[in-house]
Amino acid sequence: MPLLKNGTVSEDRWTSAADDAALPADGPVLISHARWLTERAALETRNAPLGIRLPNTVDILDFGPEAGRFGLIVLEFPKFSDGRAYSQARLLRERFGYQGELRATGNILRDQLWHMHRSGFDAFELAHPDAAAALAGALGDFSAVYQPAADGRPTALQLRLQKLRKPEAAE
Amino acid sequence: MYQYDDIDQTLVDERVAQFRGQVARRLSGALSEDEFKPLRLQNGLYLQLHAYMLRIAIPYGVLSSRQLRALSQIACRYDRGWGHFTTRQNLQFNWIKLEESADALADLAKVQMHAIQTSGNTIRNTTTDQFAGAAHDEIEDPRVWCEIIRQWSTFHPEFSFLPRKFKIAVTGSPNDRAAVRVHDIGLRMHRNAAGETGFEVIVGGGLGRTPFIGKTIRDFLPKQHLLSYLEAILRVYNQFGRRDNLYKARIKILVHEIGIEAMREKVEAEWLASRDGALRLPREAIDQIAAHFAPPPFEALPAGIAPAYAEAFRRDFEFGLWARRNTAKHKQPGYSIVTVSLKKEGAPPGDASAEQMAAVADIADRYSFGEIRVTHEQNLVLPHIRQADLPAVHKALKAYDLATPNAGLASDIIACPGLDYCALANARSIPIAQQIALRFRNWERAHDIGELKIKISGCINACGHHHVGHIGILGVDKAGEEFYQLTLGGSADENATLGDILGPALNADQAVDAIDTLVETYLRLRSSSEERFLDTYRRVGLAPFKEAVYAAA
Numbered sequence: 110m111p112l113l114k115n116g117t118v119s120e121d122r123w124t125s126a127a128d129d130a131a132l133p134a135d136g137p138v139l140i141s142h143a144r145w146l147t148e149r150a151a152l153e154t155r156n157a158p159l160g161i162r163l164p165n166t167v168d169i170l171d172f173g174p175e176a177g178r179f180g181l182i183v184l185e186f187p188k189f190s191d192g193r194a195y196s197q198a199r200l201l202r203e204r205f206g207y208q209g210e211l212r213a214t215g216n217i218l219r220d221q222l223w224h225m226h227r228s229g230f231d232a233f234e235l236a237h238p239d240a241a242a243a244l245a246g247a248l249g250d251f252s253a254v255y256q257p258a259a260d261g262r263p264t265a266l267q268l269r270l271q272k273l274r275k276p277e278a279a280e
Numbered sequence: 281m282y283q284y285d286d287i288d289q290t291l292v293d294e295r296v297a298q299f300r301g302q303v304a305r306r307l308s309g310a311l312s313e314d315e316f317k318p319l320r321l322q323n324g325l326y327l328q329l330h331a332y333m334l335r336i337a338i339p340y341g342v343l344s345s346r347q348l349r350a351l352s353q354i355a356c357r358y359d360r361g362w363g364h365f366t367t368r369q370n371l372q373f374n375w376i377k378l379e380e381s382a383d384a385l386a387d388l389a390k391v392q393m394h395a396i397q398t399s400g401n402t403i404r405n406t407t408t409d410q411f412a413g414a415a416h417d418e419i420e421d422p423r424v425w426c427e428i429i430r431q432w433s434t435f436h437p438e439f440s441f442l443p444r445k446f447k448i449a450v451t452g453s454p455n456d457r458a459a460v461r462v463h464d465i466g467l468r469m470h471r472n473a474a475g476e477t478g479f480e481v482i483v484g485g486g487l488g489r490t491p492f493i494g495k496t497i498r499d500f501l502p503k504q505h506l507l508s509y510l511e512a513i514l515r516v517y518n519q520f521g522r523r524d525n526l527y528k529a530r531i532k533i534l535v536h537e538i539g540i541e542a543m544r545e546k547v548e549a550e551w552l553a554s555r556d557g558a559l560r561l562p563r564e565a566i567d568q569i570a571a572h573f574a575p576p577p578f579e580a581l582p583a584g585i586a587p588a589y590a591e592a593f594r595r596d597f598e599f600g601l602w603a604r605r606n607t608a609k610h611k612q613p614g615y616s617i618v619t620v621s622l623k624k625e626g627a628p629p630g631d632a633s634a635e636q637m638a639a640v641a642d643i644a645d646r647y648s649f650g651e652i653r654v655t656h657e658q659n660l661v662l663p664h665i666r667q668a669d670l671p672a673v674h675k676a677l678k679a680y681d682l683a684t685p686n687a688g689l690a691s692d693i694i695a696c697p698g699l700d701y702c703a704l705a706n707a708r709s710i711p712i713a714q715q716i717a718l719r720f721r722n723w724e725r726a727h728d729i730g731e732l733k734i735k736i737s738g739c740i741n742a743c744g745h746h747h748v749g750h751i752g753i754l755g756v757d758k759a760g761e762e763f764y765q766l767t768l769g770g771s772a773d774e775n776a777t778l779g780d781i782l783g784p785a786l787n788a789d790q791a792v793d794a795i796d797t798l799v800e801t802y803l804r805l806r807s808s809s810e811e812r813f814l815d816t817y818r819r820v821g822l823a824p825f826k827e828a829v830y831a832a833a
Contacts, residue, residue, distance in 0.1 A: 168519070170549075190318065190401065192441025196518045199438055204553060220302065220319055227437035250298045253287045255431045256507075257558035258438065264558070265287040265431060266565050273564060 111240045113233045114210070118241055123160050123181055133157075139181060142167055153178075160210075165193035173205035182207065184230070186215035195228045202229035202259035222247035229259030281344055281651065282427050282572040284392045291434070292389045295396060299323050300382040307379070322402060322440070324395030325381055329703050334358075334376040334384060335398040338654050340408045340426035340450075341369030345641040345650040350391040352637035358384045363637070365622060365630040367694055367745060368447075369407050369654040370398055374701055396434060401442045403433035403514070407449045409457045410655040413573060414617050414663040416609045419469050420477050422452035424570045425506065428561070432507050439514050443521035444529035446514070447486075459656060459772035461485045461494045462748055464531045465513060468774075472500045479506060483513060483543065484535030487742035491778050492532045495540040497547060503566065505551075508559040512551035516543070576649035576664055581614025586667035592674075599674050601723050602685035607670065616667050618648075620660040620677060621684040621692065625717035628710045629695045630658030639680040647673050657694055657733075659687065690732040690799065691717035694745055698738030698755065699762070705738035707755025707762035708788075712736055715792045729799055732813045735770075748772035750814045751798060752779045753791060764791035768798070768825055769817045780822050783830050794829045801828040 112121045125139045132138050132155065139160035145152060152159060160181030163172065176182065182201060184194035194213065201207040212232035213225050219237060222244050237243045254262050263271075284292070299319075306316040320326075324335040336351070343351075351371060355363050358380050359373040366372055376384060388394055397404055406429045408422045409415060429448060433439070439446070449463040460466025466482035479501040485494025501509050513531075520538075522528045535543050593600045608617040620640060622630050632640075644652045644662055647669045653661035660682075665673055677683040686692045693716060696702065698709030713736055720726045735749030739756075746752030752767035764786055767779030786794055799813070801824060806816045817825070 190441055191523055192401075192439070193519055193523075195438040195441065196515050200515075203557075218315060220298075221441075223435075224437040224440055251291060251294050251435065253291055255291075255434050256436055267558075268287065269285070269568060270562065270565055273568065 110234045110236050112212075113235055113240050113244050114231065116241065116244060119232075125162075137180060139183065142172075162214075163197065165191065165197060167197070169197050169200040169205070173200060173207075176201050176205045176207040176209075179209055181210045181212060183212045183214050186213060186217055186221075189216045189218050189221060195224060198225070198228040198230055199259050219243045219247050223250055227254070227258040227260045227262075281342060282339075282423075282569070288431075289389075289392070292392070292394050292396075295323075295394060296382060296385045296389050299385060303378065303382050318400060320381075321400040322397060323381075323385065324398035325376070325378075326399060327703075328374065328701055330701070331374065332376045332378055332381065333701070334373045334381060334395060335366070336371045336373070336388060336393060336395050337398045337405045338370050338393075339430050340406055340412070340423055341410055341654040341656070342412075342423060343652040343654065344391075345644040345652065347391045347393055348637050348641040348644070348652050350387065350393070352634040352641065354384055354387055355634040355637065357387070362631055362633045364628070364697065365632060365654050365658050365660070367656050367658060367696075367743060368398075368405055369410075369656055370405060371654070372697075374697075399445075400440075401444050401446075402440050403436060403442075403446045403448065406430060406433070407447070407458055407463075407656055409451050409453055410653040410661045411457060411608060411617050411663065412452060412653075413575065414610050414612075414615075415453050415457075416611045417453045417455050418611065419454070419471065420452045421570070421573050422450040422458075422467075422469060423573050424566070425450050425452075425467065425469075425479075425503075427569050427572070428506065428566070429510065432510070432559075436514075439518060442514070442518055443523045444526070444531075446517070446531065448510070454774060456772075456774040456776075459745075459748065459776070461774075461776035462487055462491075462745075462772055463494065465510065466494050467506075470500075476502065478502050481509060481513075483547075484532040484540070485776075486530055486532040487745055487747045488530065489527060489740040489742070490530075490533065490536075491742070491747040492536060493776050493778065494532075495535060497540065497544050504561045504563070505555050507561060508555040508557065509547075509551055511559060512547045512554060515550055516546045520546070575612070576651070578612045578615065578664070579666065581612075581666070583613040586614055589667040589670050592671040596671070598685070599671060601727060602674055602683055603670060605685050605689060605727070606683075606687045607665075610664070612664070614667055616665050616670060618662040618665045618670070618673060619655070619687040620662060620682050621686055622659050622682075623686055623692045623717065624681050624684045625686075625691050625721045626714050627681075629693050629713050632660075636680050636682060639676070640682065643673060643676050646676075657692065659692070685723060686720075686726065688731045688733070689726045690720040690729055690734060690795075691726060693717060693734045693736060694749070695736040696738050696743035698736075698744075702738060702743075704741055705755065706740075706757035707738050707764065709736045709738040709744055709753075709755060712753060712755075712764065712788060712791065715788075716795050719792070719796055728809065729803065730809070730812055732799070733771075734795070745772065746770070747778045748776065749779060750812075750817070751795060756785055758785065761787070763787055766791065766794060766798075766829075768822060769814065771814055782822065783826050797828050798825055801825050 137158040158180040162183040468480040481498040482494035648662040695709040695713040699705040737744035748770040766782040770779030
């Protein structure tokens with residue numbers, strides 16, 4: 110499935126490891142949350158980037174303090190209508206300051222990319238004939254936002270207040 | 281009234297363009313119906329029994345005359361010349377063509393309207409007191425807060441794929457006309473000991489197949505924290521609300537299953553971590569929104585009954601009946617609030633023709649500063665009428681069959697569209713409402729019976745709010761035949777209660793007769809004409825009513 114990163118179709122440099130597979134000595138590896146919980150001690154000694162795949166039932170208030178250990182966090186959308194990972198994403202970015210790659214996987218439709226991007230995702234596994242164009246189109250659908258989110262865009266309210274405080278500068 | 285600025289207008293225009301693209305992708309086959317469905321639903325477009333239905337948002341039930349006129353034109357251009365006002369203070373058109381739906385939305389956008397989030401598992405249109413800004417008992421104008429919530433909830437990136445739909449209601453008065461205790465979140469403005477206004481936050485109320493009265497999660501929330509607190513509740517719900525069973529997915533089930541204490545703990549913890557962030561509302565921001573809701577330029581009039589009004593009341597019996605039921609006390613001396621009944625006996629509750637909409641718009645321009653409200657009881661309101669103008673307003677409304685003197689009476693029935701339109705219904709609602717209303721068209725008797733809220737739902741989803749009707753009627757299907765289950769003693773006001781089941785379900789004819797029997801029983805049992813049906817029921821209980829209905833059957 111094409112991986113979209115920074116707006117373009119990119120090569121996935123992460124190797125996804127099955128729970129029972131031996132991990133390569135180096136190179137970025139993506140593991141499951143379950144494996145992290147059971148093999149944590151061994152995994153912590155490994156001297157190469159680690160990525161983790163979180164089911165959308167994981168409480169980020171528990172996981173969040175450890176987020177900084179990972180270079181990639183993959184969040185799941187088992188159905189497009191299951192929106193739990195939006196909250197997980199915002200908590201990781203806004204509450205726990207996670208800076209690494211935040212990737213959306215699963216049943217992802219073009220018209221959800223805007224929500225995902227605002228919630229802090231910067232990478233998307235998107236089954237679409239022209240994924241990059243779909244993403245660019247989706248992110249361009251709206252030119253303003255009403256609520257603060259992980260993308261840090263100024264909200265309508267903030268822009269109005271700016272104008273109110275400095276009427277001439279806002280023109 | 282709130283007026284869009286460039287940002288609001290741009291967003292609504294962009295939404296129309298986005299939807300036009302989605303419809304084109306659907307018509308070309310690029311989107312399957314399964315993929316298109318959530319997109320059209322987020323724009324209020326449902327596929328019903330016979331055609332597409334378009335549900336248009338009327339934010340917190342407030343309309344300008346220009347907007348109502350536009351709705352009238354849309355009814356003619358894209359529908360069959362009428363529309364249906366709903367219990368969510370919205371308007372539904374029942375005969376929309378998919379190919380024309382984006383054009384209808386574009387016409388709406390020209391008058392600062394839309395159908396955003398009128399469906400789907402999103403935060404829906406916030407509802408409030410239809411008398412907001414006019415009510416004599418108001419602590420603060422709730423429309424300000426509704427507008428703040430509207431903006432925050434529109435295209436919310438985190439809360440557009442919730443476990444289930446989410447409804448918020450706000451009341452600024454101690455007398456709750458917005459049914460805040462039966463919403464996912466209810467907000468009741470009140471003053472604390474220090475004299476500051478804030479919100480009691482109520483969570484987990486709702487009707488449907490598992491009705492609950494909401495529970496108080498916080499007694500007093502300072503106003504600047506409203507959005508962070510709402511976001512905290514929604515975030516807890518989005519993560520922990522059930523998604524395994526459609527019927528257990530509303531927040532009321534989460535609150536019920538984990539308990540209000542555990543819910544409060546989660547929400548407060550989330551809120552503490554976020555309350556001083558970007559959602560905190562600066563005073564200037566609140567003031568900026570509030571300025572939109574400044575009172576209209578009222579005339580300074582003497583207190584007391586205007587002479588022209590008193591004179592008409594004496595001389596014109598019909599006007600007197602109407603004025604007694606369909607006007608309410610205004611906070612401004614010399615003014616009244618008028619309820620425009622969409623419940624003419626024999627007509628489908630909440631329906632208005634394009635001509636009627638245009639007429640109300642004209643009357644509002646002439647007499648009510650161009651303002652109209654939609655009520656959750658499916659009527660319209662002219663919020664600011666000079667008492668001296670009441671006779672003229674009555675006459676103008678009467679010319680369009682809009683002066684039925686029945687606000688709050690037995691024939692002022694809430695009914696869902698039922699099996700005549702809805703794909704979910706088990707039974708028809710509208711014909712039952714029509715037949716009941718015909719029984720109470722003797723106005724002398726109807727006025728003697730007094731306040732009686734009858735609410736009809738065609739299925740267990742309870743769109744007609746039957747659980748909180750003084751008399752509730754629920755349509756059920758028994759081996760392919762329509763039956764109706766009656767409940768008594770429900771109420772959606774500040775003392776909200778759920779109705780008690782009267783007994784076995786009745787067929788349509790029996791159900792309509794039973795309403796008569798219940799009313800006769802009430803008239804026999806009431807302690808005085810001051811005691812309402814609900815009060816008598818609460819005093820004497822179910823037994824005498826049950827006996828009267830089933831002994832006769």
